[in-house]
Amino acid sequence: MNLESVIAAAAGREKADTLFINGKVINVFTGEVLEQSVAVKDGYICGLGSAPDPFGSLALCRYSADEVVDLKGMYLAPGFMDAHVHIESSMVTPPQFAKGVLPFGTTTVIADPHEIANVMGVAGVEYMIKAARDLPMNILFALPSCVPATDMETSGAILNASAIAPLLNHEKIVALAEMMNYPGVIFTNPDVMAKLKEARRAGRTVDGHAPRVTGRELQAYAAAGIYSDHECTTAQEAIEKLRLGVHIMVREGTCAKNLDDLLPAVNENTWQQMMWCTDDRHPEEILTQGHIDHIIRRAIRSGIDPVRAIQMATINCARYFGIKDAGAIAPGRRADMVLFKNIENPVIEKVFVKGVLVAQNGVFNHEREPALSARVPETMNFDPDTVDFSIPCAGKSGQARVIRVIPDQVVTMEAVMEVLQRDGYALSDIKRDMVKIAVIERYSGNSGMTTGFVTGLGLSKGAIASTVAHDSHNVIVAGADDDDMMFAVRAVKELGGGFVVVCGRKLMATLPLPVAGLMSYDSIEQVSGAMAGVIKAVKSLGSPLSDPFMTLGFLALPVIPSLKITDRGLVDVEKFQIVELFV
């Protein structure tokens, strides 16, 4: 930004580049909708043409520009902001993510590269920052605070306080990301405290993640200087947090949808402490429903004033993070703006980033394709030849702890089931929908692994494997047949990561995710198409689940109840310890 030039254009000494006329401009500061023009210089808003004056005495402002864009009476709002998103969940790189969500009016995101950081550490964070440069989108970052999520799994990297300290001053990093280790905060774990103090020192806000944390524990969490939460699932949970000064990010993602439940917490006081976020949103949902615009429309339909819904999507997020150059149509801010006809149901028709049209009628149409990202190194460092899915029987009862999938939920239950045995080994038992599941560590070369059982996947044959396995993203594989599991594991390694579906030692479908095993270099449309293919293939193996790879992806996450599996063992999350397979 050439500040001098923007000021000169604001003062009228220089001509603006572009003048947007005949718009109904949403002023997120005063809540007004003002008929005025918007002058843009060097990508930044320099001035607003005269608006109706309630007092009849304001000075007239007129601007001229090289180019005039007639908005034909449509509404012009600041580009929307996503307060908390894992770009990795869209399974595309930042350039393709930008291309995918810009048409829906999201022009700024605060991205938490938590997933790639678990795979690649600081290099992963740096890759995302690099890949986000020079895009027609304002991609800012929150620095992952909890890598790895627990010490009951092997991640690709460890980000301790000394690793994150230098990054906190990076100009693109605006926060310490969701502090998921709330027990560590409440019990003042030294490394957690060191991270919080580093963030404080760097003047960065600290995002929270405190599902159902309440009472004195919540007060301890807030006292630690954690200023937001995006895990509320009820209005009372939100109110309890709001009262402590915690900002609420209302999440409407693919795995968790909290909008309806949280809207009762929005009122004349609290709205200014609330904002929207998607957290995790899968390609298909983005393409069919939209992004932050979808949340705004739903909020309006539920009775939230349209301007309020837009304020919560823009200035509230900007203020929370201390972002001073976005979130409003006002001098000195990025000319990131969205255009729509109907304020009661804003469907984004045009999107401008830094004053330039980047999308129209849902289609990305910036003259420059988002640049291909730098490539990342291989992350599939394990040896398939050492993989062994055989389970020697142990214990006397013949009963094993089995992960019971709950359809469309990230939580699981523990089932204790009789094991099908042959020659002293436990086998998959498709009749009772009890198949083998394994997690293989893919970073160190040690290829450490655990094998157990899962019920509820509904696989009657074949196997599926994936490298999207929260939060350490090791290889997770499940199948009715050991050989197909083996085939799947070899295939996923060959792809450099991704999703594979195998049946009868044949590849049925794949979605390659060569970027850290998490993302594709392809477009969000291509990924969405491939995703549909793999889901269809899994269904053909008998699975009734709507998104079996999403379900599979959470079976290794040992911070969500009840029974999970990691490379180090079967984890009883309630007891927070590794347990034996056999009872």
Add this chain to the structure above:
Amino acid sequence: MNLESVIAAAAGREKADTLFINGKVINVFTGEVLEQSVAVKDGYICGLGSAPDPFGSLALCRYSADEVVDLKGMYLAPGFMDAHVHIESSMVTPPQFAKGVLPFGTTTVIADPHEIANVMGVAGVEYMIKAARDLPMNILFALPSCVPATDMETSGAILNASAIAPLLNHEKIVALAEMMNYPGVIFTNPDVMAKLKEARRAGRTVDGHAPRVTGRELQAYAAAGIYSDHECTTAQEAIEKLRLGVHIMVREGTCAKNLDDLLPAVNENTWQQMMWCTDDRHPEEILTQGHIDHIIRRAIRSGIDPVRAIQMATINCARYFGIKDAGAIAPGRRADMVLFKNIENPVIEKVFVKGVLVAQNGVFNHEREPALSARVPETMNFDPDTVDFSIPCAGKSGQARVIRVIPDQVVTMEAVMEVLQRDGYALSDIKRDMVKIAVIERYSGNSGMTTGFVTGLGLSKGAIASTVAHDSHNVIVAGADDDDMMFAVRAVKELGGGFVVVCGRKLMATLPLPVAGLMSYDSIEQVSGAMAGVIKAVKSLGSPLSDPFMTLGFLALPVIPSLKITDRGLVDVEKFQIVELFV
């Protein structure tokens, strides 16, 4: 702050120090008034006892503490914050200022040491920071941005961008103070731009000062990244600024009272972008009316919701400056709290700072007297023997430009008046209330000076002199008699600065201000008493003005219209140039 200990107390693992029970606690986040207890540990709020739950499902919070304070059903609000104040205007040092305003519930101020910086430069800023340490008050600072105010006067120091850059990272400095040089911003003066960029780099907000700046010039000022203004005098001016994202500090000081005029700009949207400040408030007004509490009471009387008025006095200011440890009664914030009975007319009964009672029923009663400040070096570096008030006549018309005082205003007018002459010299003419006025530079030892005429002071005999002469604070003296003027100048030098009233070569009254010629080491009550004495003495010389030293103090300020006098000459402020005395 021992963060670990506060968290442990919040979680209930450690006992709190103090528990405030039976209070009606004002929650500035949700706008609620909640019957709950407040637990304090190590000076910080660690937890809030259970409040009524609109949803009937929140966890119960109970705290225990070494000491229990029964608030007997009274209202407990966060301590008030003054968003912009020149402590120098209270004419006392920070410790005495704290003692003076704490009883009124002001527990945090953002002080702009602009006056002492004009006298002593960085050393003056550092003195104020040092003098503010270890006080039972949260004194934070905004760094003076415009020292000197103009180049048509000689100040004691120059603070350019390279001088302020290192200070911007000081932990007690939260902003770059009021950018009064708005022409410099609008015309992108390099030193001004360098200062703005340094503030941006340091992540500090920039306060504005843009009286009546409007239209494109205002947009240029806002585009530069100036985020507040405390100079609005009309609601439309405030609305115009609010629409640009500029935060409005509603000022109610001694010299400028804008509350009534700005209240029409407060509405359901704008309130969150507005806050209170005093700017300049003289001792007597503080002692008789109060401080921020006075503004809150007046706002409530004018129809502002009491909780809103308190939110504007607390959390709004905290958020604007990014102050995360004050402005709310919430875990992790300083236990700075005020207690009162009637929310419709909050008269502060008790004030707690960091959980400790510091004032009761309007009286400072902290166990420890505020420590005596470090002393500052002498700033009266001029030679009275070189001072000469004789004015040789010049020009042919026999007419001179005379500063016409407008009672109780800081602006003046220019009067062209016939001069009383004798032997080729122009003389004071008390019959027409046209007396000599001079400004003598008091820093460099050069003793540069200008002599002219003023009408409207009403002095029929004697002389008055002062070292409070905005913004360079040179010696300003006016009188009916040259010898008395000389006597006054010698006297004010001997005092080390202050106010003197002289008649017949005798001192009638003095208010010594040995701290940079601006402040006394005495208490605010003592200063107020001495002030009454000097005003009474000036009135006995014939002046009809209510506060002649305040009037005198603005006659040297060449940024406020119309005719002013500095050590360098008579200044036509509209033309922004030095003009001849004789027409």
